[in-house]
Amino acid sequence: MSAAALTQTRVSRGLAPGAGLAVGLLAATPAMAAGAVAPEFKWLTFLVFGLIIAATMFVTYLAARRVKSTAQFYAAGRSVTGIQNGWAIAGDYLSAASFLGIAGLISLYGYDGFMYSVGWLVAYITVLLLIAEPCRNIGKYTLGDILAFRNDPKKAKTVAAISTITVSIFYLTAQMVGGGVLVKTLIGIDYEVSVIAVGVLMLAYVVFGGMVATTWVQIIKAVLLVVASLLLVFFTWLPYGFSLPAFLQAVVADPGVQAQVSKLIGDTAAGMSTSELGQRFLEPGLYLKSPIDQISLGLALVLGTAGMPHILMRFFTVPTAKDARTSVLWAMAIIGGFYILTLFLGLGAAIHVGATKISSIDAGGNMAGPLLAQYIGGGADSMLGNLFLAFVAAVAFATIVAVVAGLVLASASAMSHDLWVGVIKGARATPAQEVRAARISSVIVGMVAIAIGILAKGQNVAHLVALAFAVAASSNLPAVLLTLYWKRCNTTGIVLGMTVGALSAIGLVMVSPNMTYPDAVRATNQPLVAAKQEAIANAERALIAVPESARATLAASIARLTGERDVAQAKLDAVAGQSTSLVGLKAPLIGLRNPGIISIPLGFLFVFLGSLFVRERRSLEKWEELYVRQNTGLHAEGASAH
Amino acid sequence: MSTNTSTNTDWERIHAHPKFTELHDRKSRFLWSLMAISVFYYFLLPIGAGYFPAWFAIKIWGPLNVGLLFALSQFLVAWGIAFVYARRANGEFDALAESLKREFQEVQS
Numbered sequence: 001m002s003a004a005a006l007t008q009t010r011v012s013r014g015l016a017p018g019a020g021l022a023v024g025l026l027a028a029t030p031a032m033a034a035g036a037v038a039p040e041f042k043w044l045t046f047l048v049f050g051l052i053i054a055a056t057m058f059v060t061y062l063a064a065r066r067v068k069s070t071a072q073f074y075a076a077g078r079s080v081t082g083i084q085n086g087w088a089i090a091g092d093y094l095s096a097a098s099f100l101g102i103a104g105l106i107s108l109y110g111y112d113g114f115m116y117s118v119g120w121l122v123a124y125i126t127v128l129l130l131i132a133e134p135c136r137n138i139g140k141y142t143l144g145d146i147l148a149f150r151n152d153p154k155k156a157k158t159v160a161a162i163s164t165i166t167v168s169i170f171y172l173t174a175q176m177v178g179g180g181v182l183v184k185t186l187i188g189i190d191y192e193v194s195v196i197a198v199g200v201l202m203l204a205y206v207v208f209g210g211m212v213a214t215t216w217v218q219i220i221k222a223v224l225l226v227v228a229s230l231l232l233v234f235f236t237w238l239p240y241g242f243s244l245p246a247f248l249q250a251v252v253a254d255p256g257v258q259a260q261v262s263k264l265i266g267d268t269a270a271g272m273s274t275s276e277l278g279q280r281f282l283e284p285g286l287y288l289k290s291p292i293d294q295i296s297l298g299l300a301l302v303l304g305t306a307g308m309p310h311i312l313m314r315f316f317t318v319p320t321a322k323d324a325r326t327s328v329l330w331a332m333a334i335i336g337g338f339y340i341l342t343l344f345l346g347l348g349a350a351i352h353v354g355a356t357k358i359s360s361i362d363a364g365g366n367m368a369g370p371l372l373a374q375y376i377g378g379g380a381d382s383m384l385g386n387l388f389l390a391f392v393a394a395v396a397f398a399t400i401v402a403v404v405a406g407l408v409l410a411s412a413s414a415m416s417h418d419l420w421v422g423v424i425k426g427a428r429a430t431p432a433q434e435v436r437a438a439r440i441s442s443v444i445v446g447m448v449a450i451a452i453g454i455l456a457k458g459q460n461v462a463h464l465v466a467l468a469f470a471v472a473a474s475s476n477l478p479a480v481l482l483t484l485y486w487k488r489c490n491t492t493g494i495v496l497g498m499t500v501g502a503l504s505a506i507g508l509v510m511v512s513p514n515m516t517y518p519d520a521v522r523a524t525n526q527p528l529v530a531a532k533q534e535a536i537a538n539a540e541r542a543l544i545a546v547p548e549s550a551r552a553t554l555a556a557s558i559a560r561l562t563g564e565r566d567v568a569q570a571k572l573d574a575v576a577g578q579s580t581s582l583v584g585l586k587a588p589l590i591g592l593r594n595p596g597i598i599s600i601p602l603g604f605l606f607v608f609l610g611s612l613f614v615r616e617r618r619s620l621e622k623w624e625e626l627y628v629r630q631n632t633g634l635h636a637e638g639a640s641a642h
Numbered sequence: 643m644s645t646n647t648s649t650n651t652d653w654e655r656i657h658a659h660p661k662f663t664e665l666h667d668r669k670s671r672f673l674w675s676l677m678a679i680s681v682f683y684y685f686l687l688p689i690g691a692g693y694f695p696a697w698f699a700i701k702i703w704g705p706l707n708v709g710l711l712f713a714l715s716q717f718l719v720a721w722g723i724a725f726v727y728a729r730r731a732n733g734e735f736d737a738l739a740e741s742l743k744r745e746f747q748e749v750q751s
Contacts, residue, residue: 118717122716122720124724125677125720128724128727129680246704249704282709282710283698290692291691294688295692298687298688302681322732325732326728328724329724336720340717625651627666628662631662631666631669631739632739633743634651634742
């Protein structure tokens with residue numbers, strides 16, 4: 001493509017202010033609006049997408065014929081095996097952020113990206129040891145059921161439902177926006193169209209197939225994800241004889257990696273040799289600069305995962321507590337194995353694709369995995385390369401749909417089972433009525449998700465995932481844990497603790513550096529736009545002077561500079577006319593990005609205080625029953641015949 | 643929540659039963675110590691990377707350094723804890739819970 005044509009495409013696409021999508025981890029530069037897949041190979045992408053969608057739709061069709069009862073809709077009839085549930089948990093958990101995001105962080109920042117992934121696995125120790133089996137033994141369909149066991153059912157279910165919907169909506173928004181950007185970057189269809197496609201597909205699974213279809217979509221997605229990653233890692237590692245030091249040596253010796261490190265550390269790079277620069281990539285500190293923030297995030301992950309309503313729900317799908325245990329073990333094996341693979345994916349992409357190319361397509365590095373796939377298949381011009389890319393892109397798409405389905409099901413269950421049946425109808429609803437209510441709730445939540453996805457276009461939503469975990473860790477986990485293990489815990493305690501935990505987590509984020517502060521945005525981006533503008537002008541002057549043969553590289557660099565300028569300009573335009581953040585602040589009040597280290601202790605503290613101040617008979621009377629049942633599984637909800 | 647069967651069960655009697663007390667004592671000691679080990683070991687990673695980066699940079703085997711090995715060891719430790727727990731739960735704890743369940747379900751019927 002000639003320089004003129006490149007500029008033409010960009011102009012004709014009307015890159016009006018705001019078209020540059022700056023979405024934190026998932027930022028796509030407008031220069032790549034055409035997508036990572038070349039137009040002549042697009043049919044291949046659609047073919048692979050079509051096959052995967054057809055497979056999941058077939059599963060949904062089979063599931064829909066089975067889903068008649070509430071136990072089927074919410075809990076797949078409790079007939080999912082431990083191994084199946086382990087795969088489904090992995091499918092529910094490995095979101096696009098971990099699949100694409102962590103590989104991307106490793107490709108751009110080396111060690112820190114890998115370190116980031118560890119907490120996501122360790123989180124399952126809490127789930128395994130403290131949460132999975134007791135919840136299976138005493139729970140029915142939702143977080144609300146667990147909290148209502150020995151507490152005032154209406155109050156407990158109301159607060160549990162609100163918390164479930166809040167956590168799920170935060171997480172959902174991040175997934176919808178991320179998904180829209182991702183699909184747009186990969187295949188170039190419009191952002192709005194991608195968001196609607198994700199939403200409609202997910203609704204089809206949830207509404208018709210309930211938990212049965214959701215489970216199978218998650219299993220299919222997890223299997224595809226693991227197969228794709230194994231293939232990529234096999235071919236990445238093969239040239240080094242599957243030796244770890246040899247592979248790492250290639251990373252250290254790679255000039256692209258060395259250049260990236262020297263760009264990241266700035267002046268300190270001056271006295272370092274090339275091999276020292278390369279080695280620095282395998283040491284901490286290139287991405288994560290604040291240890292206390294790291295610890296705070298770690299705390300939110302380790303405790304928040306066990307409080308995630310869509311994860312809790314998965315334990316109601318197996319017949320016994322022993323199967324719940326088996327499912328966590330399988331999930332840990334799959335999730336852990338997958339995160340180890342991302343080390344190779346990320347470092348492989350750093351060598352073969354290079355940080356410059358990865359971040360030129362997406363500043364957060366999300367395209368590292370897909371681009372590595374393209375390279376391994378033979379490159380951007382080869383059939384096989386584009387087939388690999390299409391496959392990884394389709395897996396990423398399936399990933400988003402599967403995670404979103406789990407989240408929508410969790411919030412819809414909270415709406416129909418906890419709020420409508422539990423609170424409004426006073427537990428008097430026929431199973432048929434309840435299944436209908438659950439389906440209607442799913443449609444409502446799904447529509448809300450699509451609407452938020454479209455409204456949040458171009459917003460920075462990356463911190464919403466961390467916020468979802470922080471709220472789950474500060475609100476749901478203290479309540480669930482203390483209800484299960486502390487005799488004195490009662491309704492006042494959980495209502496107070498959950499409210500304070502959730503509000504403090506949200507409040508702290510509102511005054512943190514995560515929010516957009518217009519003055520700061522202007523201070524960084526105004527000089528940036530000016531600098532890029534000047535560089536573009538220089539390059540355009542040079543374009544006339546250089547011989548024909550050198551024009552292509554120059555044109556490419558103009559396109560890249562224009563893309564970078566537009567991203568910075570879009571950030572400026574987004575804050576035009578504003579002087580304070582969403583909550584009226586000129587600068588953040590606290591330096592902490594992750595609120596967990598403050599809000600989690602607050603959540604626990606207020607469950608304690610509330611429980612100690614008020615005495616409740618029911619909470620005490622039901623303690624022996626709860627404690628015996630959670631430990632033995634006596635009278636646990638069994639598998640339903642269908 | 644509680645079905646007819648559950649209200650008929652004498653939960654207080656089971657709760658006070660020596661077998662249940664034994665199950666509870668052994669299980670809680672085991673669970674909370676594993677939990678403590680896991681949390682302690684995990685937080686060594688961000689603390690080490692944040693405050694002792696020079697240690698993490700020490701090379702052990704070619705370019706493979708302490709930091710990478712420590713991060714990889716996190717996976718092994720997490721899997722190890724899960725394995726140790728599952729073995730004991732599948733054997734000892736499940737057997738105790740089963741014998742309790744048999745005893746009390748027979749009494750009822």
